[in-house]
Amino acid sequence: MSEKITFIGFGEAASAIVSGWGPSRHEVFTYDIKLDDPSTRGEIVDRCSKFGVWPCDTPQEALQDADLVLSTVTADQATEAARAASPFLKAGQVWLDLNSCAPSSKVKSAGLIEAAGGQYVDVAVMAPVYPKLNRVPLLVAGPHADEIAPRLAGLPMSPRVVPGDIGAAxxxxxxxxxxxxxxxxxxxxxxxxxxxxxxxxxxxxxxxxxxxxxxxxxxxxxxxxxxxxxxxxxxxxxxxxxxxxxxxxxxxxxxxxxxxxxxxxxxxxxxxxxxxxxxxxxxxxxxxxxxxxxx
Known part of the structure; x- marks a missing residue:
């Protein structure tokens, strides 16, 4: 089933996942902070063009009507990305935090997302994204993990639910x-x-x-x-x-x-x-x- 998917951050991890899905499988959008800088914008636009992804100029544009939002920024920017996006989230939108962060950082991000009405999922990427691409092993945790894991599997991705609250994965x-x-x-x-x-x-x-x-x-x-x-x-x-x-x-x-x-x-x-x-x-x-x- 096709989903409208937004990536916040479109670096190695995001492009690897999208390339594994293949063209036209899903409608994919992204907002990357590098789009704001003329010296780095071309890099992201070219990458988006290569993988059939729509680059957006603002988080608000990228998040509009997205079914799933995957946050794939650097670890030090993960909470800031959640803070910047939270004003534009609609009730029920799913925020999948794939960033390599401390559990306390993920709890902080979850508070921002959940306060805006979103559903936050703690996701841990457990291997290099190459060569596995979209099939890289994922651990998912938190109150929405059991509900979201089958949707991820259907994309397809390779999630495994681990017991516990946000931060367990x-x-x-x-x-x-x-x-x-x-x-x-x-x-x-x-x-x-x-x-x-x-x-x-x-x-x-x-x-x-x-x-x-x-x-x-x-x-x-x-x-x-x-x-x-x-x-x-x-x-x-x-x-x-x-x-x-x-x-x-x-x-x-x-x-x-x-x-x-x-x-x-x-x-x-x-x-x-x-x-x-x-x-x-x-x-x-x-x-x-x-x-x-x-x-």
Whole structure:
């Protein structure tokens, strides 16, 4: 069944989901803050044209008559996006918050949406959107989750309801990210140090003996690529992870260090690798070292 769908924010996640649905399956609109800036407007307009999406100049225009609203902005802008959109929501419109935020941030956004008459759903995206596109695994939580999950499945998407209030899905995502994004930071710190000391072959051989189930060169390549391309967004997410831990009364030392590493790798003026078979981790490390040492 065709739905009128609005994306607030039309970056990688939104475009991947839409591309998975294919052309003309749904009527899709978007408002992205980059449309307000002449220097970035063309980027969003071109992306919309590629995927058959209607760009809107205001949140009000984008939200008009939308059946489902998917918020896919950066983690630090998620609550602000809810605040900006709330005056234009109609009673019963569904706001799906796919952003990587702390549970407390999602509760705050939910308050804005529900006060405007909307139905807020906590959604956690549990894997990279490529290559799964619209079939990327989603966790959904909150009072409307059971009602909305079948609609998402029909789009099609791949939701799974988790028990609990708003923030339950986000808690799973945030706490898992301590390990996933933290391993990326550890990979960078270990590999760069090994290459700088000229002992990378011995280090990787030792790691392979300790953890024989992991292809360390391939995993290292993948972790570097994720941080070099998406480090800024990952850093914003990890700041929400730190907030999650603080809300739980726990220290966030590892998470804070992960934020710094993700930012360093994203800020390095080095093109991200594209093919693990052509570029090994040592090559990436040599390219990054001058930038990391000076940062």
């Amino acid at each position: 986000s808690s799973i995502k945030m706490i898992r990210s301590i390990m996933v994004k933290g391993l990326e930071a550890l990979t960078a710190e270990c590999t760069l140090a090994a290459v700088a000391a000229g002992v990378q072959d011995e280090v990787f051989a030792s790691l392979l003996k300790s953890h024989p189930g992991t292809d360390w060169p391939a995993q290292t390549f993948y972790n570097f690529e994720r941080s070099m391309v998406h480090g800024a967004r990952r850093a914003a997410e990890m700041e929400e992870v730190a907030r999650t831990l603080q809300d739980l009364g726990l220290p966030s030392d590892m998470v804070t260090s992960t934020v710094k590493w993700q930012r360093k790798l994203a800020a390095a003026d080095v093109p991200a690798p594209e093919n693990a078979r052509q570029i090994n981790p040592e090559t990436i490390a040599h390219a990054l070292l001058p930038h990391i040492r000076s940062s």
